[in-house]
Amino acid sequence: MISVARNGAHRFSKEVVEAIIILEGLGVVGDAHAGITVKHRSRVKADPTQPNLRQVHLIHAELFDEVAAKGFSVAPADLGENITTQGIDLLALPRGTVLAVGESVRLEVTGLRNPCAQIEAFQPGLLSAVLDKAADGTLIRKSGIMSIVLAGGMVQAGDAIRVELPAPPFLPLERV
Template sequence: MNSFAKISAVHLDTKHRFSKESVGEIELVAGLGVAGDAHSGVTVQHRSRVRADPTALNLRQVHLMHHELFDWLVQRGFTVAPGELGENITTEGIDLLSLPRGTLLQLGPEAVVEVTGLRNPCAQIENFRPGLLRNSWAMPMVGRS
């Protein structure tokens, strides 16, 4: 299945922090992810996954989130801006949560990423905004950029 995503914002961080800085553009590197981002790499980069098996394939090279999530959170009393939940790409108008694994998602005129699964919200969300964890949707993750 091929899908096209409208991009509303892009983000990266060179360090392993919860939120990512909004930037004007990012570069997707095939097989690695977002150039310069702490989670870029062939093998896992998330600290907990590195501790479990540092040789495991990185299926979280590019983290996507739908802008509609932020609107939904506002209705529940949370103000969260794009990038603050750690995504690399904020999309609009595409139901990321319904995309099956293996979907090829067109991002702009050249980049295509493969959806590798959904990422469940982690406990760090609770430290960021108390009460947010129980109000979060599953978050898409993408590998193999």
Template sequence: MTSSGVVTGVHCARGHNFSKSTAMFIDILAGLGVAGDAHAGKTVRHRSRVAVDPDQPNLRQVHLVASELLEELNTQGFDLSPGALGENITTQGIDLIELPRGTVLVIGDVRLSVTGLRNPCVQIENFRPGLLKQMVGKRDDGTPLLRTGIMTTALNSGPVTAGSGIVVQLPPEPHIRLERV
């Protein structure tokens, strides 16, 4: 089964900034992530994960956030623009959080494999007081629901621009629910 959505913005930051600047396009590099982005690499680049084990594989190469989440939070007064949560790709029309692990997102020639959920951290609270509480919810079964977007790995290389379509290719069943990576 496939479904579709659209890229509404692309973002990149060379430094370990909380937010990323909006760009005309981003270049995805197979096995690495976004060219020129601080989080690109075969091994982890997020500082907290490097401190634990710098040799672990980077399952957080490309970060995606739904524009619907930003819109919801903006109605609550948080004033979040695309890229504000540090995402590389802002999307519309896809319930990112509910995708199963192993889903492939096809954006033009680029294929991204969904690895898990981004875990919200204290930086979110420092960025906008009260935002961290909005990023952690509960699923129907009582387990935590992390709403700060999804993480993917780059299966191949190519450019991504705003306005690009996204085709969602679900993995074979049984589906595995996303957990934090």
């Protein structure tokens, strides 16, 4: 993992910090998206009682290189992620994968982040750069994955992440 971030307000980007504390069933301490029920403003408006499947947001740093080749400048936490990874194909993980982070944190992958207009407001044209089309015409969302917290603890840049796949059949990630 190359960085960790949080933000107590509902701002698009987060602030890179030295370490974050993650609480079981809630998310990142001091982050606006932590909680048992959904905190994403548009989802709260639709149904504030739905479970929070977006407690911790992870993005792969390789995305930054990909969009840089298209003329964009994106750094860790700019797109609102709590954890920036490197060397893990997050988008290829099946739903239910557990990510063992650092000494004690365990995150269960719930689905894909659905990139929204805030990405376009951050840098015009970036929204289309984090979307793609598969050969069959389906939309590929590249702006990271979401997870819930099974076990908490402290994590910091440099901590290892171990991938624990669920039992087959593997379910593809869908937007959450």
